[in-house]
Amino acid sequence: MRIVELTAIHVRIPLKRAFKHASHERTETDNVVVRCVLSDRSEGYGEGLPRDYVTGETIESSLELLKRSDLRAQFESCQDFPAALAMAERFKLASAPNDERGCQGNAARCAVELAILDAYGKSNGEPLSTIAKLIAPELYQPREMVRYSGVIASARGVKARVAVLGMRMYGFRQIKIKVGLPGYDDRKRLRAFRRCGGRNMIIRVDANEAWSPDEAVERIRELEPARIASVEQPVAHEKLDSLTEIRKQIKTPVMLDESLCGPFDAERAVRLQACDLFNIRLSKCGGFIPSLRLAQFAKRHGLGYQLGCQVGETAILSAAGRNFAGSVADLVAVEGSYDRHLVKESLATEDLTFGWGGRGSLLVHSGLGMTVDAAALERVTVRKEQLRG
Numbered sequence: 001m002r003i004v005e006l007t008a009i010h011v012r013i014p015l016k017r018a019f020k021h022a023s024h025e026r027t028e029t030d031n032v033v034v035r036c037v038l039s040d041r042s043e044g045y046g047e048g049l050p051r052d053y054v055t056g057e058t059i060e061s062s063l064e065l066l067k068r069s070d071l072r073a074q075f076e077s078c079q080d081f082p083a084a085l086a087m088a089e090r091f092k093l094a095s096a097p098n099d100e101r102g103c104q105g106n107a108a109r110c111a112v113e114l115a116i117l118d119a120y121g122k123s124n125g126e127p128l129s130t131i132a133k134l135i136a137p138e139l140y141q142p143r144e145m146v147r148y149s150g151v152i153a154s155a156r157g158v159k160a161r162v163a164v165l166g167m168r169m170y171g172f173r174q175i176k177i178k179v180g181l182p183g184y185d186d187r188k189r190l191r192a193f194r195r196c197g198g199r200n201m202i203i204r205v206d207a208n209e210a211w212s213p214d215e216a217v218e219r220i221r222e223l224e225p226a227r228i229a230s231v232e233q234p235v236a237h238e239k240l241d242s243l244t245e246i247r248k249q250i251k252t253p254v255m256l257d258e259s260l261c262g263p264f265d266a267e268r269a270v271r272l273q274a275c276d277l278f279n280i281r282l283s284k285c286g287g288f289i290p291s292l293r294l295a296q297f298a299k300r301h302g303l304g305y306q307l308g309c310q311v312g313e314t315a316i317l318s319a320a321g322r323n324f325a326g327s328v329a330d331l332v333a334v335e336g337s338y339d340r341h342l343v344k345e346s347l348a349t350e351d352l353t354f355g356w357g358g359r360g361s362l363l364v365h366s367g368l369g370m371t372v373d374a375a376a377l378e379r380v381t382v383r384k385e386q387l388r389g
Contacts, residue, residue, distance in 0.1 A: 001084075001123055002077040003116070005037035006388035008066050008108075010059055011314075011380040014344045019153055019311045029312025029343065030059045032066075032108055033377065034387075036115035044119025045372045047316035048107030049283045054310075055103045055261050061096070062108040063385055068094040071112070072388055082134055084120035088113050089135075089289045103261035106286040113287035114320050114368070121367035128288060128323035128368060136292050139299065141329035146322060148358035149174035149204075149333045154181060156189055164196040171357030174202040174333055176232075179223070180210025186219070190226035204333065206232035209258055213242035217249045224251055230277055230332075233257040243274040255279050257308065262286060266294055270301050277304040277332065282320055284310065295328055309336035315348030319368040322352065326362040345376045 014028045029049065036044040050057035074091040078084040091112070096104035117128055132140040150167040152160060152175060167175055177193060179186040186205075193203060205228050211219050216234045223231070232255040235242055240259050247254055253276035256269055260278050262285060269275050278298045285291045291307075298305040307325050309317070313336060321336040337354040339346040346352070349371045354360045363369025 001042075001079065001120070002039050003036060003075045003119075003388060004039050005035070006071065006112070006115070007035045008063055008111070008385040008387055009033040009035065009377070010063065010382040010384075011347075011377070012382050013312065013314065013380050015312065015342055016344055017342070019342070026311055031312060031314065032059065032062050032111045033316065033347075034111040034115040036119040038119050038123055040123055042119050042123035044115045044117065044122060044367055045316050046111040046114025046116070046118065047283070047314060048109070048111035049310045049312055049317070050107040051284075051310065054258055054284055055106050056096075056099070057104055057107050061104070065093055065096060065105050066108050066112070066387055067385060070094070075388075078120060081120055081124040081126040081130075084116065084124070085131060085135060085289070088116045088287075101261060101264045103265070103286070106261060107283045110283045110285075110287040113289065114282075114316065117288060118367040125366045127364060127366055128320065129327040129362060131288060131323075132292060132327045135289070136296055139292070139295055139329050140327060142327050142362075144362050146325040146334055146360045146362070147173060148337055148354040148360060149176055149335050150358065151176045151178070151335065152193075153178045156184060160189060161192050161196050164193050168197055168201060172201075173358070174204065176204045176206055176333075176335070178208065179205045180207040180219070187222045190223050190228070194226040202229050204228060204230045204232065204255075206257070207234045209233050209236040211235055213239050213246065216242070216246050220250045220252055228252055230255045232279060233259065240268070240274055241272055244272050247273070247276070253277055253304070255306070257281075260285075260294070262290065263293070263297070266297050270303075275303065277306065279308040280305055281308040281310055282317060282324065283313070288320055288324060291324065292328065299330070304332045305330070306333040307331050307335065309338070312343060313338070314343055315339050315346040315350070315352045315370055316368065316372065318352045319348070319363055319370040322360055322363050323369065345380050347372055347376050347380075349373050
């Protein structure tokens with residue numbers, strides 16, 4: 001079975017509400033969707049979210065990179081799903097200029113990889129949840145249900161308290177709070193969140209690079225009475241080496257996000273002893289298989305890891321995340337599947353939004369386990385680029 005068509009699609013989707021954190025405010029999302037068609041007419045879809053403030057990618061750079069990449073020569077015929085996995089892991093995009101970290105094509109790569117895996121999964125009757133079993137059996141832990149974490153971004157005052165109470169009543173076990181926004185009293189907010197969330201709620205905070213190395217220790221210590229489980233990306237990536245000393249002065253585990261985009265980052269983090277946890281996000285980290293390899297790396301080095309998501313993911317990435325979270329062991333938290341709560345077009349005929357308590361059932365059908373709504377995809381399409389066929 002071989003790939004006969006590969007198309008990159010720029011989609012633009014309005015969000016149902018503005019999403020704000022210390023690094024960015026967003027009211028719509030520009031994503032790359034890739035459609036893959038095999039010689040038996042099996043069809044697969046993948047998605048990536050280029051974010052210049054995370055991996056240095058934009059929609060324009062992603063599409064240009066895909067057009068410059070010699071994909072045709074790298075995609076041979078595959079007779080079974082394991083062969084397709086090997087091909088999906090092996091293929092490379094053209095190099096981006098000044099890309100020391102090797103991450104400026106990750107969103108584009110994720111979109112292509114997921115489209116290939118979805119198509120070959122459907123052709124061979126294999127769901128993506130079997131990938132860990134096939135290539136990382138030591139991490140394989142199948143489960144029938146995933147529990148997602150809630151998130152609170154810029155809400156404060158009464159709105160923030162209502163949001164936490166609502167999540168508690170809805171049965172969430174974990175929430176992540178965005179901190180470090182200008183003009184916000186995070187210490188006061190976290191006290192209120194803890195009171196409203198109750199003693200058993202797991203609360204994580206995410207600073208999105210908001211603090212300087214000189215102020216990070218004080219800011220984190222102010223929040224520790226609220227019993228926070230971790231602090232995510234407290235300083236800018238350019239100041240990563242400061243986390244070596246910062247970690248010695250605080251009690252809270254440090255999670256990397258913007259500073260964890262691939263193997264280069266992972267190895268540097270371990271060398272510097274800069275963190276306790278990785279936030280692995282499929283698009284940011286280059287796809288399903290590269291994300292699985294990062295989980296393996298973390299496990300080998302005694303680090304924890306969670307599956308994160310990016311604002312504006314559609315059901316394509318939600319389905320990929322569900323397959324990942326439903327098969328990979330030891331995830332300390334899972335984020336994603338916000339579909340109908342956030343994007344105006346989820347791009348699926350099914351509803352993959354998490355349910356009560358953040359629950360999401362394992363997707364048991366082949367490939368991603370969902371069907372793309374062709375009419376919805378067409379409504380949000382800005383342009384298409386033929387990559388093969």
